[in-house]
Amino acid sequence: MQDNSLYDMENSLLEDALDADPQADRILEGLNESQHEAVSSELRNMLIIAGAGTGKTRVLVSRIAWLIKHFHIAPRNIMAVTFTNKAATEMRERLALMVGNSVQMSLWANTFHSICLRLLRAYASYAGLIPGFTILDTDSQVSLVKRLMKDMNIDTKEFKPSDIASNISKQKENGIRALAFSKMISAKSPDYVKVTSQVYNVYERVCNQENSVDFSELLLRTVELLENNQEIRELQHRRFKEILVDEFQDTNAIQYRFLRLIAGPDSHVLVVGDDDQSIYGWRGADVSNMRKFLKDFSNVKEVLLALNYRSTQKILDVANTIIGFNSDRLMEKVLKGNFGEGEKVRILNCANNKTESSAVSERIASLHESGVAYRDIAILYRNNYLSLDFEQTLLRKHIPFVIYGGQKFFERAEILDAIAYMRILVNEDDDTALLRIINTPSRKIGPKVVDGLRTIANERNCSLIKAMRLLEAHVHSDNVDKTLASLYKKVAVFCDLLKVLKEKKESLSLSAFADEMLRITGLYQFYQEKDFKEGKDNEEHSRYANLGMLISNIKEFESNSTAPAVSDESAPESTADSDEKKEEDPLLTYLSNITLVSTGELNEDGETASGTDAVNLMTMHSSKGLEFKYVFLVGFEKDILPSRMCAFSDKSLAEERRLAYVGVTRAKTALYISYSQNRSLFGKVEATGASSFLRELVREYKGKHDVPLTIESISSASYY
DNA sequence: GCCGCCTTGGTTTTT
DNA sequence: CCAAGGCGGC
Numbered sequence: 001m002q003d004n005s006l007y008d009m010e011n012s013l014l015e016d017a018l019d020a021d022p023q024a025d026r027i028l029e030g031l032n033e034s035q036h037e038a039v040s041s042e043l044r045n046m047l048i049i050a051g052a053g054t055g056k057t058r059v060l061v062s063r064i065a066w067l068i069k070h071f072h073i074a075p076r077n078i079m080a081v082t083f084t085n086k087a088a089t090e091m092r093e094r095l096a097l098m099v100g101n102s103v104q105m106s107l108w109a110n111t112f113h114s115i116c117l118r119l120l121r122a123y124a125s126y127a128g129l130i131p132g133f134t135i136l137d138t139d140s141q142v143s144l145v146k147r148l149m150k151d152m153n154i155d156t157k158e159f160k161p162s163d164i165a166s167n168i169s170k171q172k173e174n175g176i177r178a179l180a181f182s183k184m185i186s187a188k189s190p191d192y193v194k195v196t197s198q199v200y201n202v203y204e205r206v207c208n209q210e211n212s213v214d215f216s217e218l219l220l221r222t223v224e225l226l227e228n229n230q231e232i233r234e235l236q237h238r239r240f241k242e243i244l245v246d247e248f249q250d251t252n253a254i255q256y257r258f259l260r261l262i263a264g265p266d267s268h269v270l271v272v273g274d275d276d277q278s279i280y281g282w283r284g285a286d287v288s289n290m291r292k293f294l295k296d297f298s299n300v301k302e303v304l305l306a307l308n309y310r311s312t313q314k315i316l317d318v319a320n321t322i323i324g325f326n327s328d329r330l331m332e333k334v335l336k337g338n339f340g341e342g343e344k345v346r347i348l349n350c351a352n353n354k355t356e357s358s359a360v361s362e363r364i365a366s367l368h369e370s371g372v373a374y375r376d377i378a379i380l381y382r383n384n385y386l387s388l389d390f391e392q393t394l395l396r397k398h399i400p401f402v403i404y405g406g407q408k409f410f411e412r413a414e415i416l417d418a419i420a421y422m423r424i425l426v427n428e429d430d431d432t433a434l435l436r437i438i439n440t441p442s443r444k445i446g447p448k449v450v451d452g453l454r455t456i457a458n459e460r461n462c463s464l465i466k467a468m469r470l471l472e473a474h475v476h477s478d479n480v481d482k483t484l485a486s487l488y489k490k491v492a493v494f495c496d497l498l499k500v501l502k503e504k505k506e507s508l509s510l511s512a513f514a515d516e517m518l519r520i521t522g523l524y525q526f527y528q529e530k531d532f533k534e535g536k537d538n539e540e541h542s543r544y545a546n547l548g549m550l551i552s553n554i555k556e557f558e559s560n561s562t563a564p565a566v567s568d569e570s571a572p573e574s575t576a577d578s579d580e581k582k583e584e585d586p587l588l589t590y591l592s593n594i595t596l597v598s599t600g601e602l603n604e605d606g607e608t609a610s611g612t613d614a615v616n617l618m619t620m621h622s623s624k625g626l627e628f629k630y631v632f633l634v635g636f637e638k639d640i641l642p643s644r645m646c647a648f649s650d651k652s653l654a655e656e657r658r659l660a661y662v663g664v665t666r667a668k669t670a671l672y673i674s675y676s677q678n679r680s681l682f683g684k685v686e687a688t689g690a691s692s693f694l695r696e697l698v699r700e701y702k703g704k705h706d707v708p709l710t711i712e713s714i715s716s717a718s719y720y
Numbered sequence: 721g722c723c724g725c726c727t728t729g730g731t732t733t734t735t
Numbered sequence: 736c737c738a739a740g741g742c743g744g745c
Contacts, residue, residue, distance in 0.1 A: 084734060113735045138735085157741090215735045250734095283733070383731055388736095405733085439721095446721060596735065621732045643731055659732080682730075683736045 024069035038303040039063045045297040046270040051333045052665035053310030065098040075107035077241040083250045116222035127225040134427040135595040136214040144432045167196040172216035173252045173284045178204040211429045219254040226261040237264025248273030252284035275330040279659045308335045312342020314708035323661040326654045345709040348674035351716035356676045357389035359714045376629035378616040386635040404618035410598040414543040426588045429463040441526035449490045510586045511554040620663040631667035636675040641691040
């Protein structure tokens with residue numbers, strides 16, 4: 001603060017000259033001292049360490065508003081990066097409230113992945129991609145890996161394709177290409193590493209051939225594009241002057257590398273994060289990026305937000321104690337509350353999982369009787385399967401509830417089938433999509449026919465669609481080969497179908513085309529019959545109904561994108577500097593959108609469900625960023641909370657503890673922590689008991705005054 | 721090529 | 736206990 005008075009002076013002169021927006025100062029109203037310091041700081045690199053519930057998003061949004069209103073930074077010179085779409089949407093919404101709707105047109109507030117996608121679409125050919133490349137979702141990635149492994153005669157039982165696929169992704173997330181990875185392999189490497197390397201080599205080549213990129217490829221490609229192309233890199237440096245990153249503790253190696261590359265010598269980067277809430281280490285998130293940031297970026301100002309606006313002090317005391325057992329924290333934060341002492345945290349020691357779910361439901365019922373809305377209550381657990389007992393008990397007591405998580409709409413088989421048809425229309429080389437639906441619904445194109453086709457494609461080094469075309473041409477020539485003719489006869493139905501689909505795509509609107517597509521491919525009928533056979537035809541989420549919801553979703557997308565300025569159109573400096581893509585194919589835009597913006601559950605209108613008054617059930621992972629007045633942390637048990645799987649290393653134990661901390665800090669008014677002495681799991685009853693985190697917590701308060709918690713025992717006789 | 725039985729395995733989740 | 740995928744029989 002002191003040593004930057006010069007900057008301050010410069011800035012205030014600038015401000016005077018430009019007639020500072022009188023509204024600018026209102027942005028700072030109601031901020032506490034450290035929030036104020038962060039928001040109104042001079043232009044520079046910043047690391048904001050924001051404890052749970054300390055107004056992180058508010059600071060981020062206010063800072064952006066301050067950049068625009070006070071420093072007169074053009075929205076197009078700002079990039080705000082989030083980890084999830086949910087966070088990106090929230091940020092845009094809150095920003096719109098503060099600085100108006102028009103800003104988000106030119107301001108990039110998006111996930112790492114969609115930002116990289118935009119850059120790759122704008123500079124596709126520079127990145128070695130053909131415009132119109134498709135994105136492989138996880139499902140497609142695994143099926144591609146599986147196909148390659150079978151081709152390579154690798155036992156897919158010994159080495160699970162999903163493991164190999166995620167190993168490949170892990171390498172990409174560390175910026176390691178197939179060639180580099182193979183050089184790291186030695187004879188001593190474990191078999192699965194060797195297999196990963198072998199498959200990675202082929203996988204990389206085939207992805208290029210099929211003109212498709214998986215999720216981690218989006219990042220890696222962009223990083224390579226920026227590294228190898230000075231002109232494009234400097235173009236971005238000129239554009240992105242102020243870069244802000246949310247949930248920085250969740251960034252992985254390749255995302256960090258991207259940040260370093262996208263920030264120019266006179267750009268500023270502001271990152272917000274909480275090392276104590278880093279719970280995604282198992283999928284590559286690297287908390288040490290926070291430390292690296294201080295080292296790699298110049299003159300970083302650190303701001304600590306520790307004043308909590310969410311919970312009572314007793315809840316915060318428990319949270320502070322739990323996280324206090326972690327060593328190696330970036331900074332020891334002690335959360336300080338704003339809302340008084342509150343009730344003691346109640347620990348429920350239950351005889352078994354049935355008494356636990358009964359006790360919790362009972363308390364929810366009495367809370368509701370005393371006037372608490374169901375939507376203000378949450379049940380949080382470590383593992384998804386723990387929700388089962390609570391679902392049953394709540395159902396029996398007629399307490400409404402919603403479960404978050406579970407199968408995602410865009411991961412359902414019927415939706416993926418529909419998407420695969422769309423993908424091959426956008427990208428003919430996408431064999432992975434083609435192989436998914438060439439015989440779905442059944443067209444009597446079995447493995448033998450497919451193999452025949454693949455042989456031709458391999459010989460000619462071309463896609464399967466191309467191979468079919470060659471076959472067709474051959475059949476119409478002289479000297480027709482008999483086996484080829486019979487092969488063509490088998491696939492002709494599909495060839496013709498593709499032709500019809502192509503015509504329809506050109507002549508119809510996107511949603512009309514999609515509806516027509518589902519009809520003529522037979523997917524509607526196929527899934528309607530399947531639903532009927534399995535007696536699911538009247539279910540709310542029957543597969544047939546889901547296909548209908550897909551159409552609603554496309555219609556919604558259509559009506560959003562007919563608005564004048566489509567957000568995706570604005571590639572950086574695209575009009576001046578990029579020769580790619582004039583008008584984007586709406587189908588391609590839609591596909592990119594749903595693969596990257598995979599919405600959770602959709603209701604009949606194709607929008608995410610909310611608004612009903614119901615108790616919230618979810619994992620502690622998915623509760624991050626949320627808050628509830630009443631929180632029940634259930635199954636707080638040995639072998640569940642420090643998960644049995646990762647209790648081996650200190651590192652993962654610390655992460656499990658952070659997960660407990662995240663759970664505790666969701667509660668505003670009251671917190672209950674429950675555990676069972678016995679739990680029936682996968683059919684058999686096991687003796688469990690309190691989590692070690694609970695033991696160390698209770699031990700800490702032994703013999704002390706002002707203990708913020710109480711323990712109640714609930715015997716099996718209490719409920720039945 | 722399809723249906724059904726049987727084996728097998730079952731943290732966390734986003735893009 | 737339950738869901739999904741593989742394989743064998745028709």
